[in-house]
Amino acid sequence: MMAGPNGQPIFILRDGTERTTGRTAQHNNIAAAMAVADAVRTTLGPMGMDKLLVSGGGENVLITNDGATILREIDIDHPTAKLVIEVSKNQEEKCFDGTTSAVVIAGELLKEAEGLLQQQIHPTIIARGYRMASQEALKELENLGWGPTGDDFFGVAHTALTGKSAEAAIEVISKMCVEAVGMTADGEAFDMDNVKVLSFEGGAYDESALLPGVLVEKEKLHSTMPMEIEKADILLLMSAIEVKKTKTDMQFNVNDPAQVEKFLAQEEKAIREMVDSIIESGANVVVCNKDVDDLAAHYLAKAGIYCIKRVKKSDMESLHRLTGASLVNDDISMDALGSCSLKEIKFGEHRCTLIEKDGAKTVTAILRGSTGHSVDEIERAFDDALGVVGLAFNDGTLVAGGGAIHAWLSYHLRKLATSKGGRVGMAIEAFANALEVIPRTLAENAGLDPVDTILDLRKHESFTHGVSTEDGIVDMIDEGVIEPRSVISNAISAATEASVMVLRIDDVISMKGGAPPAPPQMGM
Numbered sequence: 001m002m003a004g005p006n007g008q009p010i011f012i013l014r015d016g017t018e019r020t021t022g023r024t025a026q027h028n029n030i031a032a033a034m035a036v037a038d039a040v041r042t043t044l045g046p047m048g049m050d051k052l053l054v055s056g057g058g059e060n061v062l063i064t065n066d067g068a069t070i071l072r073e074i075d076i077d078h079p080t081a082k083l084v085i086e087v088s089k090n091q092e093e094k095c096f097d098g099t100t101s102a103v104v105i106a107g108e109l110l111k112e113a114e115g116l117l118q119q120q121i122h123p124t125i126i127a128r129g130y131r132m133a134s135q136e137a138l139k140e141l142e143n144l145g146w147g148p149t150g151d152d153f154f155g156v157a158h159t160a161l162t163g164k165s166a167e168a169a170i171e172v173i174s175k176m177c178v179e180a181v182g183m184t185a186d187g188e189a190f191d192m193d194n195v196k197v198l199s200f201e202g203g204a205y206d207e208s209a210l211l212p213g214v215l216v217e218k219e220k221l222h223s224t225m226p227m228e229i230e231k232a233d234i235l236l237l238m239s240a241i242e243v244k245k246t247k248t249d250m251q252f253n254v255n256d257p258a259q260v261e262k263f264l265a266q267e268e269k270a271i272r273e274m275v276d277s278i279i280e281s282g283a284n285v286v287v288c289n290k291d292v293d294d295l296a297a298h299y300l301a302k303a304g305i306y307c308i309k310r311v312k313k314s315d316m317e318s319l320h321r322l323t324g325a326s327l328v329n330d331d332i333s334m335d336a337l338g339s340c341s342l343k344e345i346k347f348g349e350h351r352c353t354l355i356e357k358d359g360a361k362t363v364t365a366i367l368r369g370s371t372g373h374s375v376d377e378i379e380r381a382f383d384d385a386l387g388v389v390g391l392a393f394n395d396g397t398l399v400a401g402g403g404a405i406h407a408w409l410s411y412h413l414r415k416l417a418t419s420k421g422g423r424v425g426m427a428i429e430a431f432a433n434a435l436e437v438i439p440r441t442l443a444e445n446a447g448l449d450p451v452d453t454i455l456d457l458r459k460h461e462s463f464t465h466g467v468s469t470e471d472g473i474v475d476m477i478d479e480g481v482i483e484p485r486s487v488i489s490n491a492i493s494a495a496t497e498a499s500v501m502v503l504r505i506d507d508v509i510s511m512k513g514g515a516p517p518a519p520p521q522m523g524m
C-alpha cells in the first residue's frame with residue numbers, strides 16, 4: 001500500500017497477495033535456507049550418518065548420505081530454500097563432490113549474517129564483505145595445492161567415497177576409478193563418456209570389475225551362434241532386419257493356399273537377401289539397433305554370424321568409437337565394418353556381450369551389490385568418485401581435506417578482517433567464522449568436542465592440518481585425505497553467491513495463481 005497525492009491509499013497488489021517485508025522477510029528467508037543446511041549437516045564427513053528417504057507412502061525408500069541426492073529427493077517449497085538447493089546442484093554438476101559442504105557453508109554464512117543484521121548492519125555491507133572475503137579466499141587458494149602424482153588419485157577417490165554407505169566397497173571402487181581414468185584418458189584429458197557403467201543386483205561388491213571395451217546388455221539371438229570371436233569384423237546396423245511392414249493395415253482374402261505360400265516365400269526371399277548382403281560384406285558380428293526377424297537370426301546363425309538386436313543408440317555410438325565401424329542403414333559393405341574381439345559373458349542371470357579392442361580408450365565398469373538399494377548406492381558412489389578423479393586428472397591441483405583448507409582460509413581471512421576494520425571487517429570476520437563450520441561439523445559428527453577441536457586447529461595455523469575422526473588434529477596429507485582444489489573453491493563461491501542473494505531480498509511477494517518465479521540463475 002502506498003499513499004497517493006491526497007493521502008488516499010493506492011493498492012498496487014491484487015487482493016489476497018501475500019507479502020512479507022523488511023526484517024521479517026529477511027529473517028524468514030534466512031531461516032528457510034538454514035533449515036536446508038541443517039537437513040544435511042549430520043551427513044557430513046567420514047562419520048556422517050545416512051538419511052532414509054521415504055516416498056509413496058513407504059513404497060520407495062532410498063538410503064543415502066549424499067547431500068545433492070537428499071536435496072533432490074525431498075520436497076522443498078520455500079523460494080530461498082530452493083536457492084540453497086541450487087548450490088548443491090551447481091556443486092554436483094561441476095565437481096561431483098562437496099555438495100553437503102557447499103550447502104552447509106551457505107547455511108552458516110546466513111547464520112552469521114543473521115547475527116550481523118541483529119546488530120543493525122546493513123545487508124548490503126554484509127554482502128560486500130562476503131564478496132570481498134570470498135574473492136580473497138579464492139585468491140589465497142590459488143597459492144595452495146600441488147599437482148597429483150601416483151597414489152594421489154587413489155587418495156582422491158578414497159576421500160570422495162569416505163562416509164558414503166557404499167563404504168564397504170571403498171577400496172574396490174577407488175581402484176576401479178583410478179584404473180578407468182588411466183585406461184581411457186587420452187593424453188591430458190579424461191572424458192566420462194568413455195566409461196560406461198552397468199550395475200547388476202546380486203553378487204558381492206568385490207565381484208565388481210572393469211572390462212576393457214563396451215559391454216552390451218544383450219545376448220546373442222540364437223544358441224548356435226558362437227560364444228566367442230577372436231577376430232571379429234563388426235557391422236553396426238541402424239535399421240531392422242525384417243520385412244518392411246506396410247504402413248496401412250491391409251487385409252487379404254486368401255482362398256488359395258498356394259497364394260499364402262507364395263507370399264511367405266516372398267518375405268523369406270527378402271530376408272534372405274538382406275542376410276546375404278551381410279554375409280557378402282564379410283561381417284561375422286552384427287549389432288543391430290532395431291529388431292531382427294527370427295528367420296534372419298536363423299540364417300545368420302547358420303552362417304556362423306553373431307548377432308544382437310535392439311541395442312541402445314548410446315551403445316551403438318560407443319561401439320562406433322571403439323571399433324571404427326560406421327553406423328549404417330542399408331549401405332552394407334566391407335568398408336563399413338570395424339574390428340574387435342567379442343564374447344558372451346554372464347552376470348548372475350544376465351547374459352551380455354562384451355566387445356573389446358586392444359588399446360581401447362573405452363571401458364565398462366560392472367558394479368555388483370547384493371540388493372537393489374546397495375547397488376544403486378554403489379553406482380552413485382562410483383559415478384561421484386570417477387568424476388572427482390577425472391577432475392583431479394583434468395585440472396589437477398590437490399589440497400588437504402578434513403577441513404584443513406577451510407581452517408586455513410578462516411585464519412587468513414581474519415587477518416584481512418582486522419586490516420579492513422569497520423563494518424565490512426565484521427562481515428569478513430563473519431565469513432571467516434562461517435568457513436570453520438566444516439571442521440567443526442566434522443568434529444561434531446565424529447563425536448569430538450567441537451570447541452576444543454576448533455581451538456586446537458586454530459593453534460596450528462596450517463593448511464594441511466584438519467580433523468581426523470580418530471586422532472583429533474593431524475596432517476591430512478599424511479592421512480591421505482586429499483581433494484581437488486576446485487571442489488573447495490566452487491563450494492565457497494557457490495555458497496557465497498547464494499547467501500548474498502538471500503541477504504539482499506527484503507520483500508517477498510507471493511503471486512497467487514501465477515507461476516511462481518523461477519529461481520534466479522547463479523552466475524558461477
Ligand code: ADP
Pocket residue numbers: 043044045046048066067097098099100101102158159160162163400401402403438442467468469481483
Ligand atoms: P560432501 O558432500 O561435502 O562431499 P561428505 O560427507 O562427502 O560431504 O564429506 C566431505 C568432507 O569429509 C570433506 O571435508 C572431506 O575432506 C572430509 N573427509 C573425507 N574423508 C575424511 C577422513 N578420512 N578424515 C577426515 N575428514 C575426511
Ligand code: MG
Pocket residue numbers: 097098099159160161
Ligand atoms: Mg563427499
